[in-house]
Amino acid sequence: MAKAPTPRCIIVRHGQTEWSKSGQYTGLTDLPLTEYGVGQMKRTGESIFRNKFIDPNQITYIFTSPRIRAKKTVELILENLTEEQRTNIRVVVDEDLREWEYGDYEGLLTEQIVQLRKSRNLDQNRPWNIWRDGCENGETTEQIGLRLSRVIGRIQNLHRKHQEEGIASDIMVFAHGHALRYFAGLWLRMGEEKQCDGQEPQPPTYQDDTVPFISLKSYRHLVDNPSFLLDAGGIGVLSYAHHNIDEPALALAGAFVCPPEEESQHGSTAK
Numbered sequence: 001m002a003k004a005p006t007p008r009c010i011i012v013r014h015g016q017t018e019w020s021k022s023g024q025y026t027g028l029t030d031l032p033l034t035e036y037g038v039g040q041m042k043r044t045g046e047s048i049f050r051n052k053f054i055d056p057n058q059i060t061y062i063f064t065s066p067r068i069r070a071k072k073t074v075e076l077i078l079e080n081l082t083e084e085q086r087t088n089i090r091v092v093v094d095e096d097l098r099e100w101e102y103g104d105y106e107g108l109l110t111e112q113i114v115q116l117r118k119s120r121n122l123d124q125n126r127p128w129n130i131w132r133d134g135c136e137n138g139e140t141t142e143q144i145g146l147r148l149s150r151v152i153g154r155i156q157n158l159h160r161k162h163q164e165e166g167i168a169s170d171i172m173v174f175a176h177g178h179a180l181r182y183f184a185g186l187w188l189r190m191g192e193e194k195q196c197d198g199q200e201p202q203p204p205t206y207q208d209d210t211v212p213f214i215s216l217k218s219y220r221h222l223v224d225n226p227s228f229l230l231d232a233g234g235i236g237v238l239s240y241a242h243h244n245i246d247e248p249a250l251a252l253a254g255a256f257v258c259p260p261e262e263e264s265q266h267g268s269t270a271k
């Protein structure tokens with residue numbers, strides 16, 4: 001039996017909105033895509049499937065933020081697939097994929113946030129760094145780290161199961177600028193590990209019986225900028241080294257698909 005390709009997690013930031021264009025921080029605000037953003041994501045969908053960067057038959061799940069801009073982006077990308085292909089993909093709306101809750105900084109530009117904090121006598125010894133300092137009246141880095149660690153736990157658990165069953169599995173994740181850069185940092189095990197002891201048990205943030213709820217013993221959070229770029233409409237590819245779910249890695253070749261037989265150069269620990 002031919003070996004299934006190494007599972008991948010394909011991250012997609014939604015298409016352009018008025019605030020992604022202006023650079024205003026967009027957390028819980030539920031903005032639509034601009035007209036350009038709609039066309040942008042239609043073209044992206046056509047291109048990734050026509051050029052086989054992503055084989056629609058290998059997409060097992062789509063996880064999306066509940067915001068309109070992310071869900072519309074999913075819809076536009078899926079427009080390029082046949083009805084049968086679409087019905088084989090489970091779309092899971094997951095509250096844990098929402099953008100960083102920016103609190104007092106919602107709708108502001110970075111320079112306005114810096115000025116606001118200065119007026120509150122903050123950052124006297126070092127500049128504001130959201131990845132370490134979080135947002136006033138919004139989320140701390142530990143809070144967003146915990147919820148994104150939960151999503152990663154769910155996806156890696158599904159990938160492990162699919163790999164054991166010999167099923168090709170690309171899981172796509174549609175979300176936001178900060179959340180997805182953070183997500184990629186945690187995928188690569190950046191930042192610090194914290195035990196979950198004493199955390200209140202969380203109710204599931206999604207509704208899908210086929211996605212097991214994982215109870216984490218520990219989670220990770222960032223303490224600095226992971227130094228990734230992800231513009232609106234951007235796509236990145238995360239995967240695993242040596243076909244091993246315990247070795248999460250960044251696929252620097254991006255969406256260029258490598259035939260499974262060529263992956264042998266990275267060694268094989270696949271079951």
Ligand SMILES: O=C(COP(=O)(O)O)[C@@H](O)[C@H](O)[C@H](O)[C@H](O)COP(=O)(O)O
Nearest residue numbers: 020023024025026027099110176177178
């Ligand atoms: O609001 C953001 C992303 O939300 P969304 O448009 O829903 O993806 C932020 O990421 C802002 O776009 C922010 O201006 C930007 O991330 C600035 O970050 P940095 O380049 O690290 O200064």
